[in-house]
Amino acid sequence: MASYQAPLRDMRFILDEVFQAPQEWSAMPATQELGxxxxxxxxxxxxxxxxxxxxxxxxxxxxxxxxxxxGEVTTPQGFKAAFDTLAEGGWWGLGGNPAYGGQGMPKMLTVAFEEMLYAANASFALYPALNTGAALLLDQHASEDIKRLYLPKMYAGQWLGTMCLTEPHCGTDLGLIKTRAVPANDGTYRITGTKIWITGGEHDMAENIVHLVLAKLPDAPEGSRGISLFLVPKVKVAADGILGERNALSCGGLEHKMGIKGSATCVMNFDGAQGMLIGEPHHGLTTMFTMMNYERLSIGIQGLGLGEVAYQSAMDFARERLQSRAPGGAVAPDKPADPILVHPDVRRMALNVRAWNEGGRAFAAFVASQLDRAKYHPHAEARTVAEELVALLTPVAKAFLTDRGFDATVEAQQIYGGSGYCVEWGAEQFVRDARIAMIYEGTNGIQAMDLVGRKLFRNRGAYLSRFARAMRADLGGEVPAEIDSFHQACQKELARLERVSARLLERAQRRPEELGAAAVDYLNLLGHVAYAWMWWKMARAAQQGLQTAGPAGDGFYHAKLAVGKHFLTRMLPRVEALERQIQAGAEPLMMLDEQAFYPQG
Amino acid sequence: MASYQAPLRDMRFILDEVFQAPQEWSAMPATQELGxxxxxxxxxxxxxxxxxxxxxxxxxxxxxxxxxxxGEVTTPQGFKAAFDTLAEGGWWGLGGNPAYGGQGMPKMLTVAFEEMLYAANASFALYPALNTGAALLLDQHASEDIKRLYLPKMYAGQWLGTMCLTEPHCGTDLGLIKTRAVPANDGTYRITGTKIWITGGEHDMAENIVHLVLAKLPDAPEGSRGISLFLVPKVKVAADGILGERNALSCGGLEHKMGIKGSATCVMNFDGAQGMLIGEPHHGLTTMFTMMNYERLSIGIQGLGLGEVAYQSAMDFARERLQSRAPGGAVAPDKPADPILVHPDVRRMALNVRAWNEGGRAFAAFVASQLDRAKYHPHAEARTVAEELVALLTPVAKAFLTDRGFDATVEAQQIYGGSGYCVEWGAEQFVRDARIAMIYEGTNGIQAMDLVGRKLFRNRGAYLSRFARAMRADLGGEVPAEIDSFHQACQKELARLERVSARLLERAQRRPEELGAAAVDYLNLLGHVAYAWMWWKMARAAQQGLQTAGPAGDGFYHAKLAVGKHFLTRMLPRVEALERQIQAGAEPLMMLDEQAFYPQG
Known part of the structure; x- marks a missing residue:
């Protein structure tokens, strides 16, 4: 009884009217043909x-x-057939390198398609999501031979990639990994160790599985600087691309999880499996970040997609549900009660969900546009600016989109009342499927540490200044009175962000705990400011749309402005609290002895 | 791998040191023997x-x-035996009327025991929770004959009560119910209709089930003023208490739910079942509120209990999990990494959970103390004050405790990283089990409407003034410098609450949608202020404890003050946002046409 139709009108609005994507694309040789x-x-x-x-x-x-x-994993009924149908349509190579059979479409387009995948079936979407990231990594770091052998198969969905990082005793702290790689005399390596939580580690969707595995070489330095990256196929691949014998690796079992139950989360045992080094020895973590950064945005999109399908499904329920009368008197006197959307609080919930979703869609498109520039722009300076914005905003996209996506699914579930808790309606599945997105691909706390540590503190705010300059430039020009509130909010909140950042940088020099103490609240603050900016962009485009559209097209733009107004008045105020929370600093967190946290039995 | 030990030290602190419960009890004849x-x-x-x-x-x-x-329901293995063991211990009549075999213990004690029940097993706890509420209703509204027949059995756990309100087309809007009651010629009634979501509607835990059913008499006025309440036993009871033939009612099936899977959520069909009228005809909803108010506080305690077990289990995990080094350098250099509680962000999460739990425990005890006064106090004026505070705070206790309880379980789950999503660790079950508490017993949105409508607007703020006077009186006297920040926060936030309330009352006279638009944010604001007050009380008691305790007892009080400080600096700031959100008013929620909410297919 859930319901989903990709929000094409909104996607078109974002691409064409908010970001003028065709103009962007025409400036870059790789995409200039695209309209x-x-x-x-x-x-x-x-x-x-x-x-x-x-x-x-x-x-x-x-x-x-x-x-x-x-040792074998069977995916739910229909998964394999559906996967093949989309493979035949070329969907699994949509953003892939055309030199190896990909479609070469820009990220701005592929994020929209990814949103549809996650909304329609989050468990399913993870198989291609991992594959796409693995292919991206190989395209950037593998040898020409490997690219020629692997990429066409991966873009075609015949072989599927995975990412093997976590081990039982370490996830965040990868410097502790125990998986070993020993050089063989044929230029390959023998990989031995156990990896856990491997999405799509084993399944029946493809004829081969391409594991990208972090392991340590015998001469590896301690910690995370001693990690190397290996390609370890499930079935060995001959030089002519023919599949040979099974490699020495196997699936040891599946996790039983809260959600994403159609996604195979595997324990993977490598028992001297043959692997090929990708990138430089001991630089595997840096290489892996090509894939991890891809997956982080992708997982952000998981939050967005689930928020969208949760919204649509809840509205489908609300349309039919009659309960009580409108506060000002019956609006459907011929029916036993009014539709529940007459109630202000139901509207508040619906608008909360929608404001997060629409803000998130714009923000994802913005990050995607910067990824496209970083990859395709002919000018080095433009590429650098874009790279820095992407570096700053990737943890925000991962964490803020998934936090808000989870909130959206929970709020949407609330709209149903009791039906939201019953399995048949589907709302509770969206909550369970969204919950993981705040945890995997680096927990949202880890994203926040990445943001305040590597992306803010290490460069003393240089990336943040980029962001502020870009936002301020976009606030220039004439401001129509009707959308002045959006403009004012952006100016005020950007100033708040800069003030908070400066204070934090200053404080962090005195006490190492300050960054961690502020991290999550700071990421949330930056997320709110970024969404405010997106809402300014959308309000401006909607205002222009209102002027040029005939009366038939007005509804969309009016709704956009109304949802934006809701964002300004009902969600953006949270920044006040965030600023105060950040100001509280590390001391109250650190004053308690560790033992005082543990319950006294 | 979850872990739970009832927080006895904290419960003792709340009862004895924060609320001076023995003094309370000694002032009331019914409890004056209690020490x-x-x-x-x-x-x-x-x-x-x-x-x-x-x-x-x-x-x-x-x-x-x-x-x-x-037609029969089997509860999970062990449930029946455990239920009987506790029944033998007299636990199911702990707060029951001694005239009928109850233990007559005050609410301040029983809420603590209820917290333990929900923490240990939320699904299980619902069977006695419904029973206790049903018995309370019968004790207040049933005839002497019925009380003598039913109450001893219910207190003994031999018969168990239910609450049958919801029907497929109505939950919130009970005026729409279709279940009919036709008078028979023996003074009883024939009940016909379908009820859904009936907790414990059918099961194997007891020899009889006592359904309290809302239905309409043939001459009933329209809407909620035409509802009557009936006692409808599963097995008919003869005048001598002997069980006779099965009544004409049956279970039509179970719901498949997100959580509380050990709790039987039943479809109940009444097919001309024999029922006895309880209370006056057409006043069934008012009568039912005796039970509903009980259940609302009880469900609040569900949130608290789950928050507590989630905290303890997460700390059990944190104690063993080593990952990365402390920001200032290794604290466990002999180990491969430091325990994760060295990280400020992990501490922030743990303290969030703890601040909600400890604040919630105090708040529940406060509401319980007022319930005790309302029931047992010898002075009418004291009873009236207590009744008004209970009326104001019941929706807050239900909604705020369950919202924060859910937040607590989600935050606790986050502490685990990926293990939190895996079933074996138990953290994800707490989230699923906590989610329902925001929905049933009147959704938290409905609680908020009750608060702003019946409890604030209808009496033009009289109950709120009671609350403010009680809080202000408690802020009088000398304030030790160490806890002045708690005192200041209370004064500031109480003034904010009064300001916001006055504005809202004023605005609501002009536009009927204003109450609904503000409801949830207002309830949250009141919840924060109430918790701030509780933290002031706890800080004061901890400060006194520090002065009288020897060094051995200091740890508890120091921790209490540290958690309280965390509440002030990291959670209370949210009131700033809430005030602004309430100020936004109804207009932005109501400006969109209803059709604009529905996705365009």
Whole structure:
């Protein structure tokens, strides 16, 4: 009884009207042929295919889960067939390198398609999401031979990539990994160790699985500077691309999880498996970050997609549910009660969800546009600016989109009342599926540490200044009176962000705990400011749209401005609290003895 | 791998040091014999029995769930035996009327025991929770004959009560119910209709089930003023208390839910079942509120209990988990990494959970103390004051404790990283089990409407003035410098609450939507202010404790002050945002056309 239709009108608005994507694309040789016509056709077909193939498998996949038997994993019924159908449509290489059979589409387009995938079926979406990131890494760091052998198969969905980082005793702290790589005499390595929580580590969707594995060479320095990266295929690949014998690795079992039950989360045992070094020895973590950064934005999109399907499904319920009368008197006197959207508090919940979703969609598109510039822009300076913005905003995109995505699914569930807790309606699955996104790919706390540590403190605020300059430049020009409140909010909150940042940088020099103490609240503050900026951009585009559209097109723009107004008045105020919380500093967190945290038995 | 030990030290602190419960009790004839010695003995034995009998069934009960076959419901393995063990201990009549075999213990004690029940096994706890509320209703509203027949059995746990309100087309809007009651010629009634979401509607825990059912008499006025209340036993009871034939009612099935899977949530069909009218005809909803108000506080305690077990379990994990080094350098250089509590952000999460839990425990005890006064106090004026405070604070206790309880379980789950998402660790079950508490017993949005409508607007702020006077009186006297920040925060935030309330009352006279638009944020604001008051009380008691305790006892009081400081600096700031959000008013919520909420397919 859940319901989903990709929000194509909103995606078009974002691409064409908010970000003038065709203009962006025309400035870059790799994308200059691209126009909105083709992009719209792709998005429409994407919307059709995820709705027809993936969404119907979402609840059944959750109920069925993955099965593990004798080392083999069976995905839920229908997953394999749907995967193949999309593979035939070329969807798994949408953003891939055309030199190896990819479609070469820009990130601004692929994030929109990824949103559809996660909304329609989050468990399913993880298989291609890992594959896309693995292919991206190989495209940037692997030898020409490996690229020629692997990338066409991965873009075609015949082989699927994974990311093998975590071990039982370490996740965040990868310097502790125990998996070993010993050089063989044929230029390859023998990989031995156990990895856990490996998404798609084993399954029946593809004829081969391409594991990207972090391991330590015999001469590795201690800690995270001693990690190397290896490509370890499930089935060995001959030089001509023919599949050979099974490699010495196996799946040891599946995790039983709160959600994403159609996604196979595997224990993987490597028992002297043959692997190829990717990138430089001991620089595996840096190499891996190509994939991790991709996945971090992707997981942010998981939050967004789930927030969107949760909203649509809740509104589908609200449309039919009659309960009590409007505060000012019946609006449907011919019915036994009014539809629940007459109640201000139900509207508040719906608008909360929508403001997060629409702000998040714009923010994801913004980060994607910077990724496109960083990759394709002909001018080095433009690439550098974009790279710095991406570095600053990747942890925000991962954590803020997933925090708000989870909030969105919980709020949407609340709209149903008791039905939201019953499995049949689907709302509770969205909550369970969204919860993981705050945890994996680096917990949101780790994202916040990355933000305040590497992205703020290490460069003494240089990336943040980039951000502030870009935002301020975008606030220039004439401001129509109708949207002045958006403009004012941006100016005020950007100043707050700069003030808070300066204080934090200053304090962090005196006490090492200050960064960690501020991290999560600071990330939230930056997220709110970034969304305020996005809402300014959307309000401006909607205002322009209102002036040029005929009366038929007005509804969309009016709604956009109303949702934006809700963001300004009902969600943005949280920054007041965040500033005060950050000001509280590390002392109150650190004053208690560690033992005082543990319950006295 | 979850872990729970009832927080006896904190419960004793709250009862004895914060609220001087023995003094309270000595002022009321019904409780004047009670001393801390007996109360501590009861709590210790309660802690022992829930840990031994109920906690071990929590994860297994979730995995197994309830089964429905041929109209019968089987509860998870062990539930029945554990229920009987506690019944033999007299636990199910702990707060019951001594005239009918109850133990007559005050609410201040029983809430502490209820917290243990919910923490140890939330699914299980619902069976006695419904029973206790049903017995309370019968004690207040049933005839002497019915009380003599039913109450001893219910206190003994031989018969168990339910609450049958919701129907497929109505939950919040009970005026729409269709269940009918037709008078028979023997003074009883024939009840016909379908009720859904009936907790414990059918099960194997007791020999009889006592349904309290809302239905409409043939001459009933329209809407909620035409509802009557009936006692409808599963098995008919003869005048001598002997069980006779089965009544004409049956369970039609179980709901499949996100959590509380060991609790049987039933569809109940009444097919001309024999029922006895309880209270006056057409006044059933008012009568039912005796039970509903009980259950609302009880469900608040569900949030608290789950927050507590989530905290303890997360700390059990944190104690063993080594990951990365402290910001200022290794604190456990002999180990491969430091325990994760060295990290400020992990501490922030732990302190968030703890500040909600400890504030919530004090608040629940405060509401309980007012319930005791309302019931037992010899002076009418004292009873009236207490009744008004209870009326104001019941929706806050239900909604704020469950919202914060859910937050607590989610935050505690985050501390685990990936393990928090894996079923075996138990953290994810606490989240699923806590989620329902925001929904049932009147959604938290409905609680907020009750607060701003019936409890604030209808009496033009009279109850709130009671609250403000009580709080202000408690802020009088000398303030030690060490805890002046608590005192100042209370004064400032109480003034904010009064300011916001006055504005809201004024605005609500002009536009009917204003109350609904402000409701949830207002409830949250009042909740924060109430917790600030509780933290002032606790800080004052801890400060006194520090002066009288020897060095051995200092740790507890120091920790209390540190957690309180965390509340002031890290959670209370949210009131700034809440005030601004309330100020936003109804207009931004109501400006969108209803159709604009529905996705355009």
């Amino acid at each position: 909105m016509d083709l992009v719209e056709a792709i998005l429409e077909e994407g919307a059709r295919v995820v709705k027809a193939e993936l969404f119907p498998l979402n609840q059944s996949g959750d109920a069925e889960g993955c099965r593990f038997e004798k | 801390m010695d007996l109360v501590e003995a009861i709590l210790e034995e309660g802690a022992r029995v829930v840990k031994a009998e109920l906690f071990p069934l929590n994860q297994s009960g979730d995995a197994e769930g309830c089964r429905f076959e041929k």
